[in-house]
Amino acid sequence: MxxxxxxxxxxxxxxxxxxxxxxxxxxxxxxxxxxxxxxxxxxxxxxxxxxxxxxxxxxxxxxxxxxxxxxxxxxxxxxxxxxxxxxxxxxxxxxxxxxxxxxxxxxxxxxxxxxxxxxxxxxxxxxxxxxxxxxxxxxxxxxxxxxxxxxxxxxxxxxxxxxxxxxxxxxxxxxxxxxxxxxxxxxxxxxxxxxxxxxxxxxxxxxxxxxxxxxxxxxxxxxxxxxxxxxxxxxxxxxxxxxxxxxxxxxxxxxxLAYYLGIEVTQTNGDISIKQSAYASKILKEAGMLDCNETLIPMDLGTRLTKINEGTMVNSTKYRSLIGCLRYLLHTRPDLSYSVGLLSRFMQEPREQHMKAIRQVLRYVKGTKDYGITYKHNEGNKIHGFSDSSYGVNTQEGKGTTGIIFYYGESPISWSTQKQATVALSSCESEFIAATAAATQALWLKRLLSKLTHSKEEKVTIMVDNKSAIALMKNPVFHGRSKHIDTKYHFIRECVEKEDIQVEFVSGEYQKADILTKALPKIKFLTMRQLIGLKDLRQSDCD
Structure with a gap:
């Protein structure tokens, strides 16, 4: 026809x-x-x-x-x-x-x-x-x-x-x-x-x-x-x-609601949990890794991936397919955000080193298929977020990686990992750029929450672990330290001045966005995974 x-x-x-x-x-x-x-x-x-x-x-x-x-x-x-x-x-x-x-x-x-x-x-x-x-x-x-x-x-x-x-x-x-x-x-x-x-x-x-x-x-x-x-x-x-x-x-x-767009939803006593166990199994089956050995972390500390012309080329179609599948898994898995985001940069000409890194991510997925997020009825109704960056880690261009995560109460609702578009000259500038990206998301979330609940818009707090960057955000006057930073990144200063958002310091030990910006040591990764609100929902079901 x-x-x-x-x-x-x-x-x-x-x-x-x-x-x-x-x-x-x-x-x-x-x-x-x-x-x-x-x-x-x-x-x-x-x-x-x-x-x-x-x-x-x-x-x-x-x-x-x-x-x-x-x-x-x-x-x-x-x-x-x-x-x-x-x-x-x-x-x-x-x-x-x-x-x-x-x-x-x-x-x-x-x-x-x-x-x-x-x-x-x-x-x-x-x-x-x-x-x-x-x-x-x-x-x-x-x-x-x-x-x-x-x-x-x-x-x-x-x-x-x-x-x-x-x-x-x-x-x-x-x-x-x-x-x-x-x-x-x-x-x-x-x-x-x-x-x-x-x-x-x-x-x-x-x-x-x-x-x-x-x-x-x-x-x-x-x-x-x-x-x-x-x-x-x-x-x-x-x-x-x-x-x-x-x-x-x-x-x-x-x-x-029990299953929505590949996401499994459980509603129990007012609490709502989301995970993608069945979808994760589909990915492993597609990759032929249902019986692979599990690993505790998706990427080893010190892993450095680059765009090189050396090494064996791998099937780019298969590589892109796996990346696409893993990116969809990010809807309930912020712990995978950094590793999958980094691997997404090599889809044009993937090499064996990149495919090897994907296989490690899949081995990690195998051991954490039942991990997800639970929204509880007694955790509050305020939005707050965390902003972090890695300064020139794992990039050939010297650009940092922005990590952002926002919470409603104590459970995450929005997160992202992105390579920064501009080369920063210091960790202070890199944190400043990341916080500006967080500010734009904070404004959208707080206004959306106000529309949905018909409540007054409230100031959103963004936690940053760099005191120099915070001082730069709170200073409405341009000076020598910031005159070379692209004008668009100064948007956060205006947000702070208007009291749409407030920026506070958090120590690196409790910086929840840290897991979104770099590969972490094993113990720290497992600690941060728990800190951001991700847990094994299979154990919760048994409890």
Whole structure:
């Protein structure tokens, strides 16, 4: 089946008839050839396709209609998909207008769909835990078939399903169809209008979060394409929302959130834990390291990786795939942030030394698959952060590495490791640059928290372990020590002066961002891992 809207680019949609919407919507952070599709918690395949369980579990899927047509099971699956398209009034049979061709043309505008950021999801979970709210999970079935199209799109009748009496006619699409680049955006517009009609307001700071607040109730919704997580109080308002959505779309009510975008979620007595054990096992299986020996740290102290032209080249596709998979694992694993961030710098021409370092990271993952984060209901509701940098460690350019981690209460909600864009002339300057990056994130987090909880914005404290850098941040006057620093990094001075943030000193022993900036000795790494709030959730479950 071919679609067109103006130019000679074609799109074959044969496979879309037996793929679910989750198969056709890949997680952006992940390599395209590795399956990161969520296990979907308590959802069964029967919820999606009544009679196609064997097909969806099959590893050898047909590549085209000719291969699929030899198996009655696939024929049945394609018929089921076409039936859902027809029931949804997705298209109408018509004669192709003169001057049009049934091919794809690029006359559409936006094709992306906003999705909630992972740090916003973690903040939602932390807020829910603080208030002892339940978090529920909804999934829209055949989501992309609900979107309305603005463009004029014609598609040929699918191969094997051409109506004899209407041979030569084409379908004019009324709603979006799988395979259309407009489909995600069309669906998002449809969902946005629906939520607004139910009196939800879109968060100005996070386009995929919606809020609804009254005197007696609060509801928060996070949207990731067709997956909706909802939390708030009272419970009857959540049930009411579910009923309203089921009136408008065919929904799967998955109950309490248990599995979301590859993240396993456990809700116990108000506390909410997140980990990626199953996803970590998938990575190890993909790498052929399920039976590898474990190691206590992801990178040895003193490891120096460089971009050299010597040494044996390794398969760059495999290297990039592993890096992509590990980067997705960072959503619940700040302890891997530095090692994975460093290894990400060598994807263009990876050598054996780089692949060896990845294998050590994977050995560490093997021994820590069940590590994750728990958001507790009794840890407070303030945001504070830690900022640190390494001065010229493990880089050929002499640039430092910035490490930032923010907490809601006592559990981490946002973290990052980045190579600094500018060469610093001292550790003071390097810390100054890192703190400026932390200040921008602090402003976004405190404003987002204010919008979600309808509370007053509060000053965020950032902990820094360099007294000279703190003195530089608190001094609003330019002087010889800072005149050569890029103007944009002086933003933090303005934040301190306006009292949006405050900077305080913390000794290196308690600098939680230290683990994000460099490889640490074994004992210190294990101590810092515990200090940042990461723990073995398998042991917690047993307790």
């Amino acid at each position: 071919i679609i067109r809207v103006n130019s000679p680019v074609t799109l074959n949609l044969t496979q879309s008839y037996y793929q679910s919407d989750h198969d056709s919507t890949q997680i952006i952070d992940s390599p395209s050839h590795f399956d990161h599709t969520s296990l979907r918690g308590f959802r069964t395949l029967k919820d999606i396709y009544e009679n196609t369980k064997e097909l969806l579990l099959a590893e050898d899927e047909p590549k085209n209609y000719k291969e699929a047509s030899s198996d009655q099971k696939w024929i049945k699956a394609m018929k089921a998909e076409l039936d859902s398209i027809n029931r949804n009034n997705t298209w109408e049979l018509t004669t192709l207008p003169r001057g049009h061709k049934a091919q794809l043309k690029m006359d559409f505008e936006e094709v992306f769909t906003p999705v909630v950021r992972m740090e916003a999801i973690r903040l939602l979970l932390a807020i829910a835990a603080t208030n002892k709210w339940e978090v529920h999970h909804l999934d829209v079935k055949f989501a992309f078939l609900h979107g309305d199209l603005k463009e004029e799109v014609y598609v040929t009748q699918p191969e094997g399903f051409i109506k004899r009496q209407d041979n030569g006619k084409v379908y004019r699409l009324i709603k979006a169809l799988y395979g259309l680049r407009q489909a995600p955006r069309a669906w998002n517009i449809k969902l946005d209008n629906t939520l607004k009609s139910l009196d939800f307001k879109k968060c100005a700071l996070e386009q995929a979060i919606y809020t609804k607040t009254s005197k007696d109730s609060t509801l928060l919704i996070g949207v990731y394409v067709d997956d909706l997580i909802i939390t708030g109080t009272p419970k009857k308002e959540i049930d009411k929302f579910k009923a309203q959505m089921e009136e408008k779309f065919k929904m799967s009510d998955l109950g309490l």
